[in-house]
Amino acid sequence: FFGDTVPKERVQECYDAVRAADGLLCIGSSLAVHSAFRFVTEAAKQGIDVAVLNVGITRAETTEGLFEGSGRGDLIKIEGPAGETLESAVKALRKTQHHSTD
Numbered sequence: 001f002f003g004d005t006v007p008k009e010r011v012q013e014c015y016d017a018v019r020a021a022d023g024l025l026c027i028g029s030s031l032a033v034h035s036a037f038r039f040v041t042e043a044a045k046q047g048i049d050v051a052v053l054n055v056g057i058t059r060a061e062t063t064e065g066l067f068e069g070s071g072r073g074d075l076i077k078i079e080g081p082a083g084e085t086l087e088s089a090v091k092a093l094r095k096t097q098h099h100s101t102d
Contacts, residue, residue, distance in 0.1 A: 004037070005026065006030070006035055012041055015039070015042060018039050018042050018043050018046070018048065019042070019046055020049075021043070021048055022048070022049075022051070023043075023048060023049045024039065024040065024043040024048055024049070024050045024051070024060075025050075025051050025052075025053070026050065026052045026053070026060070027053045027054070027082050027086070028054060028082040029033055029052075029054060029058070030054060030055065030056065030057070030058050030059060031052070031058045031059040032059055033059050037059050037060070040052075040059075040060050040066075040096065041063075042090065043073055044066050044067050044072050044073050044075075045072070046073070047071050047072060047073050048073045049073045049074045049075075049076065050067075050074075050075050050076070051075075051076040051077075051078060052075070052076070052077050052078065053078040053080065053085055054077075054078075054079070054082070055079065055080065055081055060075055060077075061075065061077060064096070076080055080100070
């Protein structure tokens with residue numbers, strides 16, 4: 001939806017999914033635009049942890065007070081390129097699964 005308005009129904013579905021989640025993973029986004037950042041804000045308010053995989057600073061890191069205070073979720077920042085980092089994670093998981101079935 002670059003440059004377009006996200007349909008209200010889709011936004012509500014995303015809010016509902018965030019509220020039902022154990023955690024939120026944001027991959028490859030600076031979260032500079034409100035359309036993505038609002039879900040990080042909602043997760044923090046709901047006490048849901050957020051992990052961000054990105055190269056460079058994100059809005060989640062620079063918004064004062066977002067993850068501070070009781071009942072707020074925690075922010076985990078993974079600094080790295082999405083493709084390489086996810087590929088390494090999948091390889092590690094596969095290796096772990098192969099060892100557990102031996």
